[in-house]
Amino acid sequence: MKINSSDFSESRNSVSLKGKTVVVTGASSGIGMVCSVFASKAGANVVLIGRDNARLKEALNALNGGNHHIVSQDITEYDKLESIIAESVNKRGKISGFVHCAGIELTLPLKNMNPDSYNKLFSVNVIAGFELARIIAKKKYIHENGAGFVFISSTMGVTGQAGLVGYCASKGAVISGCRAMAIELAGKNIRVNTIVAGHVKNTKMSDELFNRLPESAVEKIEEMHPLGLGDPEDIANAAIFLLSDSAKWITGAAIPVDGGYTAE
Amino acid sequence: MEKDRFIELLKETLEIDESIQLNENTVLTEIEEYDSLSTLGIIALIDEHFGKKLSGEDLQNITTVKSLMEMIGEDQFK
Numbered sequence: 001m002k003i004n005s006s007d008f009s010e011s012r013n014s015v016s017l018k019g020k021t022v023v024v025t026g027a028s029s030g031i032g033m034v035c036s037v038f039a040s041k042a043g044a045n046v047v048l049i050g051r052d053n054a055r056l057k058e059a060l061n062a063l064n065g066g067n068h069h070i071v072s073q074d075i076t077e078y079d080k081l082e083s084i085i086a087e088s089v090n091k092r093g094k095i096s097g098f099v100h101c102a103g104i105e106l107t108l109p110l111k112n113m114n115p116d117s118y119n120k121l122f123s124v125n126v127i128a129g130f131e132l133a134r135i136i137a138k139k140k141y142i143h144e145n146g147a148g149f150v151f152i153s154s155t156m157g158v159t160g161q162a163g164l165v166g167y168c169a170s171k172g173a174v175i176s177g178c179r180a181m182a183i184e185l186a187g188k189n190i191r192v193n194t195i196v197a198g199h200v201k202n203t204k205m206s207d208e209l210f211n212r213l214p215e216s217a218v219e220k221i222e223e224m225h226p227l228g229l230g231d232p233e234d235i236a237n238a239a240i241f242l243l244s245d246s247a248k249w250i251t252g253a254a255i256p257v258d259g260g261y262t263a264e
Numbered sequence: 265m266e267k268d269r270f271i272e273l274l275k276e277t278l279e280i281d282e283s284i285q286l287n288e289n290t291v292l293t294e295i296e297e298y299d300s301l302s303t304l305g306i307i308a309l310i311d312e313h314f315g316k317k318l319s320g321e322d323l324q325n326i327t328t329v330k331s332l333m334e335m336i337g338e339d340q341f342k
Contacts, residue, residue: 111279112305162301212307214300214320 015244018043020143022097022243023088023136025075025129028055030203031152032101033062034232038240040064044097047088049073067092075102075128085135094143095136097243100129100151100174105205107163107212118166125170130177133192137185146189148243151178152235153194153254155261175254182252191251193242198258201229226260234259265313267341271329273313277305288330306332314340 022039026032028050036046040063050056053072060070069091071084089095104124106117133149136142156164157171175194182192199221200206206229210218222229238257241247256262271286278297280286292298303323310316314336326332333341 107304108308109301109305112277112308163304211319211321212304214303214324217300217320 015241015246016043017097017240017244020044020096020243021047021088021092021094022099023047023049023085023095023132024099024101025049025132026100026102027059027070028052029059030101030205031197031200031232031235032099033059034236035099035101035239036068037062037064038233038236039097039099039243040066040068042240042244044243045069045092047071047092047095049075049084050102075132076123078128078131081128081131082135085132085141089141095141096143096145096147098133098136098147098149099239099243100132100149102128103152103205105167105209107167107209109163110165113166118169121166121170122173125167126173126177129174130181133181137188137190142188142190146191148247149178149181149185149190149192150239150242151192151194152239153178153196155196155198155256155258157194158196158254158262178254179252186251191242191247193247193250193252194254195235195238195242196254196256196258196262197230197235198225198256198261199229200232200235203232224261224264225258226263228259230257230259265341267333270313270333270341273309274306274329274332277309278302286329288328288333290329291327292329292332293327310336 017039022044024032024036024046027036027048036048036059039046045067046063047069048056048059049071051074056070056072060068069088073080073084102124104121106121129151151174153174154171156168157175160168178192178194185192235257275286280297307318310318316336322335
């Protein structure tokens with residue numbers, strides 16, 4: 001096979017989101033905020049969804065130029081989600097990307113868990129994300145050329161740890177649900193992938209967890225990551241790639257970005 | 265909260281056998297059931313009943329049941 005450099009157009013081998021509208025949940029802090037910034041740097045118009053309006057405004061200020069939009073909303077108020085998406089499409093155009101970064105963590109022994117604890121975890125980590133995906137995938141909201149959906153899961157979705165029965169279950173549900181979603185939405189050219197994230201430091205979730213754990217447990221978590229703990233940027237880089245056309249043949253994948261956690 | 269009620273809740277959280285006595289002078293760290301996982305249960309118990317968020321480091325400074333009650337705040341108990 002003869003190869004000419006002209007065969008490789010920029011759109012096929014660069015990580016660009018130029019002109020795309022991308023919706024990000026959990027955008028007011030941590031991984032969600034960095035995903036929003038990186039999406040804007042890649043050329044996207046970003047719809048930032050989060051609960052904390054003041055922090056959303058801070059995130060908005062960190063974004064590269066473009067036509068961005070913030071929405072202060074608790075995503076577990078499911079009946080509000082369609083109007084948010086409809087308004088976003090009205091203001092920023094049809095959607096080409098969705099990143100579900102919003103998530104909560106709960107470290108509790110099984111004996112202390114109850115139906116409320118499971119409901120809280122699943123409502124944010126799973127149901128709100130799947131509901132938004134269902135709405136965004138509607139013909140009236142999704143871009144004619146298709147889209148990329150990225151769900152931030154966790155190494156806890158594929159491995160187990162004591163005290164994390166509910167959290168592990170919710171992150172496992174994200175991975176398996178996204179596989180089914182990938183098959184179902186392939187006909188609309190919507191790709192659905194999950195990032196199996198290792199422990200990311202310098203986030204509110206990480207700080208709160210490390211505050212509750214004894215020092216020995218924190219050291220153990222660090223030791224389980226051969227490359228050390230991650231930064232939000234490590235996850236955001238993978239998310240932007242999965243949103244872009246460079247990942248146009250990737251769907252239904254659960255991609256570890258975990259500093260080697262699951263390699264052991 | 266009544267001190268006896270708190271001690272009952274503590275026994276439930278740590279799953280200490282009914283036959284074993286627990287009182288203010290019991291040294292928690294000497295109880296077989298008191299481990300790093302059960303301390304997370306105690307943190308949740310205190311958060312739920314007293315609205316106080318203790319850290320793992322706080323719990324490392326605990327010795328007796330009384331010292332735990334002091335950390336929660338003596339005014340919280342009758």
